[in-house]
Every structure is written in C-alpha cells, then in structure tokens.
Amino acid sequence: MKNNEENGGTEQAIMAAAEELFLEKGYNRATTTMIAAKAGVTHAMLHYYFRSKEQIFTKVLDKNLEELLASFRPVMKSGAPFWETLESGISTHFDYLMKHPELPNFIFETARYNPELMEAYKPRIRETLQRILDFHIDVLQKEMESGNISRTDPVQLMLDIVTLNLSAFMFIPTVGKVFPEIGEDRLEQMLSGRKAEIITLIKSRLYGNSHE
Amino acid sequence: MKNNEENGGTEQAIMAAAEELFLEKGYNRATTTMIAAKAGVTHAMLHYYFRSKEQIFTKVLDKNLEELLASFRPVMKSGAPFWETLESGISTHFDYLMKHPELPNFIFETARYNPELMEAYKPRIRETLQRILDFHIDVLQKEMESGNISRTDPVQLMLDIVTLNLSAFMFIPTVGKVFPEIGEDRLEQMLSGRKAEIITLIKSRLYGNSHE
DNA sequence: ATTATCTATAGATCTATAGATAATGC
DNA sequence: ATTATCTATAGATCTATAGATAATGC
Numbered sequence: 001m002k003n004n005e006e007n008g009g010t011e012q013a014i015m016a017a018a019e020e021l022f023l024e025k026g027y028n029r030a031t032t033t034m035i036a037a038k039a040g041v042t043h044a045m046l047h048y049y050f051r052s053k054e055q056i057f058t059k060v061l062d063k064n065l066e067e068l069l070a071s072f073r074p075v076m077k078s079g080a081p082f083w084e085t086l087e088s089g090i091s092t093h094f095d096y097l098m099k100h101p102e103l104p105n106f107i108f109e110t111a112r113y114n115p116e117l118m119e120a121y122k123p124r125i126r127e128t129l130q131r132i133l134d135f136h137i138d139v140l141q142k143e144m145e146s147g148n149i150s151r152t153d154p155v156q157l158m159l160d161i162v163t164l165n166l167s168a169f170m171f172i173p174t175v176g177k178v179f180p181e182i183g184e185d186r187l188e189q190m191l192s193g194r195k196a197e198i199i200t201l202i203k204s205r206l207y208g209n210s211h212e
Numbered sequence: 213m214k215n216n217e218e219n220g221g222t223e224q225a226i227m228a229a230a231e232e233l234f235l236e237k238g239y240n241r242a243t244t245t246m247i248a249a250k251a252g253v254t255h256a257m258l259h260y261y262f263r264s265k266e267q268i269f270t271k272v273l274d275k276n277l278e279e280l281l282a283s284f285r286p287v288m289k290s291g292a293p294f295w296e297t298l299e300s301g302i303s304t305h306f307d308y309l310m311k312h313p314e315l316p317n318f319i320f321e322t323a324r325y326n327p328e329l330m331e332a333y334k335p336r337i338r339e340t341l342q343r344i345l346d347f348h349i350d351v352l353q354k355e356m357e358s359g360n361i362s363r364t365d366p367v368q369l370m371l372d373i374v375t376l377n378l379s380a381f382m383f384i385p386t387v388g389k390v391f392p393e394i395g396e397d398r399l400e401q402m403l404s405g406r407k408a409e410i411i412t413l414i415k416s417r418l419y420g421n422s423h424e
Numbered sequence: 425a426t427t428a429t430c431t432a433t434a435g436a437t438c439t440a441t442a443g444a445t446a447a448t449g450c
Numbered sequence: 451a452t453t454a455t456c457t458a459t460a461g462a463t464c465t466a467t468a469g470a471t472a473a474t475g476c
Contacts, residue, residue: 029240031438042456047440112386113241156409167379174324197368205413208420243464254430259466
C-alpha cells in the first residue's frame with residue numbers, strides 16, 4: 001500500500017487538513033481526530049508521520065508565521081517620497097492579508113492561548129518588529145522636523161496602522177458568524193471598504209485634510 | 213453543612229471562579245474541573261447549583277455582554293455640539309473598557325467560536341448596534357451637509373472607532389503574553405496612550421488638522 | 425423533610441503507542 | 451528489509467449523574 005496518490009500523498013493530505021483546521025479553530029479546538037477524518041486517513045497516521053500534535057502544529061505555525069512576518073516587509077521598500085512609501089506599505093500589507101484573511105486571527109489566537117508554542121519564533125518576530133519600528137522612527141522623525149507632518153509617537157502610529165489592518169480581518173468575519181443574515185456580499189464590501197478608509201484615516205492623521 | 217460562609221456562599225464562589233476562568237480562557241478551554249478547583253468546591257457542586265457547564269457560562273456571558281452593550285450607550289447622550297458629543301462618546305467607551313479590559317476578547321472569542329451560545333442575545337445586540345448606527349448616520353449626515361466635516365461612510369467611521377478601541381485591549385495584552393519582558397508598565401503606557409491617539413485620529417479624519 | 429455536600433463512577437473524547445499486516449524496493 | 455497502513459487499546463481528562471451522608475429548619 002503506497003502513499004495515497006490523489007492528494008499528493010498521505011503526509012501532504014494530513015498537513016493540508018491540519019492547516020485548515022488549525023487556522024479555523026486554533027490549537028486546542030482542532031483535535032487530531034478531526035484532522036485525521038478530514039485528511040481521510042487513519043488516526044494513527046498522524047503520529048506515524050509527525051509523532052505528535054504539537055509537531056504538526058509547529059509546521060503549520062512555521063509556515064504561516066513566516067507569511068505574516070513577510071507581510072510587513074514590503075512596507076519598507078524605500079526610495080520614493082515619504083507618504084507614497086507609507087501608503088503603498090499599508091496598501092500592500094492590507095492586500096497581503098486579503099489573500100490570507102485567517103492569518104491575523106490564527107496568530108493572535110496562538111499568541112494569546114499557546115504562547116509557549118511560539119517560543120522558538122520570538123527572536124525572529126522581535127527582530128522583524130524592531131526593524132520596522134526603527135525604520136519608521138527615523139523617517140517619521142525627519143518628516144516631523146521639516147514640518148511636513150503632524151507630531152506623532154511612532155509606536156502609536158504603527159499601532160494605528162497594524163491594529164486597523166489586522167482588526168478588519170478579525171472583526172468583520174466574526175460579526176458574520178453571529179449575524180449570517182448580513183450576507184457574504186455585504187461583509188466583503190465592508191472589508192474591502194476598509195482599505196481606502198484606513199489609508200484616508202492615516203493620511204489625515206499625518207497631513208490633515210481640507211474637508212476635501 | 214451550610215453554604216460556605218467566606219466567599220458569600222458556594223454558589224457565589226462558583227460564579228466568581230467561573231467568570232474569572234471563562235473571561236481568561238473562553239468557553240472551551242475553561243473546564244468545569246478547573247472552575248471547581250478555583251472555587252474550592254467539589255466538582256459535583258457545579259452541577260448541583262447550575263446543572264450544566266453551558267448554564268454557568270450563560271450566566272457569565274449574560275452579565276458581561278450586558279456590560280459591553282452598556283459601554284456603547286453613553287456615546288449617545290446628546291445635546292452638546294457634534295464633536296464634543298462624539299469625543300466624549302469615544303472617551304467614555306474607552307474608559308469603560310479600561311475598567312473591563314478582558315471584555316472585548318471574551319465577547320470576540322465567544323462570537324467567533326461559540327456563536328450558538330449567543331443566539332439568545334442576538335436581538336438585543338442587533339438592536340443596540342442599529343440604534344447607535346442610526347443615531348450617528350443622522351448626525352453625520354447633517355454635519356457633512358453643512359460642510360463641517362469630511363465626507364465619510366458612517367459604517368466605516370463606526371468601524372474605525374470600535375475596532376480601534378476594542379483592538380487596543382485585545383492586542384496589547386497579547387503582545388505582553390509573547391514578550392513578558394516588555395513589562396507591565398510599558399504595556400500600561402502604550403494602552404493608555406491609545407486613548408489620546410485614537411481621539412486625535414478620528415478628529416483629524418473628520419476635521420483635518422493643521423499640522424498643529 | 426429539605427438542603428447541601430461528598431464519593432464513586434459512567435460514558436465521551438482526546439492524544440499516543442504497540443503490534444499485526446500488507447505493500448514496495450532490493 | 452523497509453515503508454506504510456490498520457486495529458486495538460492505554461491512560462488522561464472532561465462533563466454529568468446517582469446515591470450515600472451530613473447539616474439545617476421545622
């Protein structure tokens with residue numbers, strides 16, 4: 001009996017099922033039993049290929065955390081004028097999340113309820129966040145000194161951007177869970193409307209706006 | 213053997229323990245075993261007084277959801293000029309959450325992973341949110357027409373305010389769980405810094421600001 | 425007699441492993 | 451001989467209840 005051709009092998013089938021369930025339910029609520037069922041394999045197979053639930057989860061987390069960190073990177077492609085750079089950063093970040101809408105909640109859930117599973121990634125997370133912060137502190141400082149933008153605490157500004165972007169993807173689908181009658185379409189609309197709104201919000205925070 | 217004088221009776225002790233654990237861990241992760249242990253009573257007592265885990269949870273949810281909905285109400289004490297009203301609304305809402313920092317995450321967690329437990333509350337939630345929205349649509353419309361504020365989609369503006377306020381209380385403590393070395397003080401600072409920042413943000417969104 | 429408590433246990437479910445069995449690659 | 455799979459089962463843990471026992475209020 002070999003591998004299980006269709007889904008690219010048993011191991012891949014397990015990984016795929018695990019990823020889907022972990023992203024949807026988080027570490028504690030997604031059981032190995034459910035994962036096996038969804039992958040269409042016997043329960044014992046999970047342990048044959050991965051030894052433990054924690055190890056499967058770690059593989060899933062690894063991949064997805066890497067993706068979330070990557071979503072912050074394009075923010076820092078520099079060269080262009082300040083606002084253009086920042087705007088395209090926010091925009092790229094938002095678009096990235098649009099393609100992985102479950103990402104913010106998955107990482108949040110893990111960070112909050114299973115922080116020990118993130119231990120190994122702490123240095124890399126730290127480093128990424130620090131780098132982003134340093135980059136922006138610098139640029140913001142210069143812009144503020146030349147009077148181009150309002151005075152702001154860089155940490156707070158980063159929190160503005162990050163929490164606005166992330167929470168869009170956390171809250172809107174959750175509202176949909178409690179009120180399914182709102183309809184996918186309407187929720188989609190609200191979500192994609194967020195992007196322009198967030199950019200406008202940050203722009204007027206920095207530059208003011210003249211009642212357009 | 214009567215009641216268990218100290219903690220105001222066994223029933224109260226169970227409720228208190230249950231509330232603490234449900235708020236911290238959510239419905240699924242807080243087990244009846246843990247609740248009994250924390251309350252210092254035998255496990256059977258939970259079922260003697262409340263019959264089921266679900267019923268204990270419902271009592272906790274009931275109380276806390278009521279509080280969250282109440283946190284939206286003061287936003288609508290009207291009479292004063294538009295911006296004063298809105299600002300005091302945001303501020304009051306933020307202060308309210310400051311006193312119940314676990315509230316946003318608790319309700320979010322329940323809505324996302326146990327929406328069926330919120331069924332009974334849907335009408336009241338709907339109604340509260342609708343009322344707030346209607347109120348603001350009205351006032352915003354007027355202000356926009358007289359050219360006092362920038363053109364905005366009221367739903368998006370409400371999302372701005374609500375997600376900014378709620379996510380402050382969800383993300384900052386969670387960052388603290390992954391990086392305990394940041395320290396309570398620093399986190400407290402970031403959190404209370406949010407309030408002024410959020411108000412400034414919304415104000416400049418509506419009125420612009422002249423680089424102060 | 426009623427109310428409160430404890431002990432013991434049922435029945436589900438979850439993670440994990442041991443050991444038998446079948447297929448594949450030499 | 452190695453690799454993959456299945457069956458069966460161990461051992462934890464979780465929610466829930468039955469039934470015995472003790473305290474309280476008449």
